[in-house]
Amino acid sequence: QVQLVESGGGLVKPGGSLRLSCAASGFTFSDYYVSWIRQAPGKGLEWLSYISGNGDITYYADSVRGRFAVSRDNAKDSLYLQMNSLRAEDTAVYYCARTAGDSTGYPTLFDYWGQGALVTVSS
Amino acid sequence: DIQMTQSPSILSASVGDRVTITCRASQSISYWLAWYQQKPGKAPKVLIYDASRLESGVPSRFSGSGSGTEFTLTISSLQPDDFATYYCQQYNNYSWRFGQGTKVEIK
Numbered sequence: 001q002v003q004l005v006e007s008g009g010g011l012v013k014p015g016g017s018l019r020l021s022c023a024a025s026g027f028t029f030s031d032y033y034v035s036w037i038r039q040a041p042g043k044g045l046e047w048l049s050y051i052s053g054n055g056d057i058t059y060y061a062d063s064v065r066g067r068f069a070v071s072r073d074n075a076k077d078s079l080y081l082q083m084n085s086l087r088a089e090d091t092a093v094y095y096c097a098r099t100a101g102d103s104t105g106y107p108t109l110f111d112y113w114g115q116g117a118l119v120t121v122s123s
Numbered sequence: 124d125i126q127m128t129q130s131p132s133i134l135s136a137s138v139g140d141r142v143t144i145t146c147r148a149s150q151s152i153s154y155w156l157a158w159y160q161q162k163p164g165k166a167p168k169v170l171i172y173d174a175s176r177l178e179s180g181v182p183s184r185f186s187g188s189g190s191g192t193e194f195t196l197t198i199s200s201l202q203p204d205d206f207a208t209y210y211c212q213q214y215n216n217y218s219w220r221f222g223q224g225t226k227v228e229i230k
Binding site: 035044045046047050059062095097100106107108109110111113114115116 | 124155157159161165166167168169172178210212214217219220221222223224
């Protein structure tokens with residue numbers, strides 16, 4: 001069965017960096033876009049970034065562009081999110097999600113999600 | 124950027140009730156919309172995609188409709204397992220924005 005497991009969350013000071021990982025199993029990882037989505041405590045969902053199956057296409061939300069970088073290692077069935085210049089407002093649960101595509105390959109909806117990793121930015 | 128607005132924010136209902144949640148887009152998104160259910164402490168789960176297509180394994184009491192800028196999620200007969208928060212999400216034009224959520228609580 002499809003499984004996504006995030007790791008790497010924790011407490012970091014404002015201005016600091018953190019790298020999240022997401023280990024995938026149960027599907028051909030390189031065939032799929034994958035995305036990062038976050039949820040601040042008690043708040044709604046915010047899409048952050050996606051990366052194409054071979055890693056040559058990435059896209060970011062305005063809120064994280066220039067600070068966060070998504071990457072993947074298909075040999076390890078793993079997705080990463082490098083987060084730099086972290087702010088208090090980046091405190092959230094971070095989810096990785098397999099991203100379905102339409103007939104042209106355009107990423108659409110998030111059909112499988114991990115359990116999430118909590119990132120807390122505080123001094 | 125396309126904005127997604129859900130209403131109501133909170134909905135109080137009883138088991139067996141018919142429940143409708145609305146999602147409005149700030150501009151036309153055709154039928155490029157999904158609905159998710161999220162329970163406390165859990166990841167969201169997709170219910171509906173392409174505005175009205177039921178995801179495999181989702182009970183038939185869930186249905187979606189709409190196109191353009193106005194969409195609805197309907198639960199025909201609310202079950203105890205359905206008390207949760209529901210989000211719409213659009214995937215048109217390189218934007219993957221969610222609505223703010225609708226919490227369905229026990230009346």
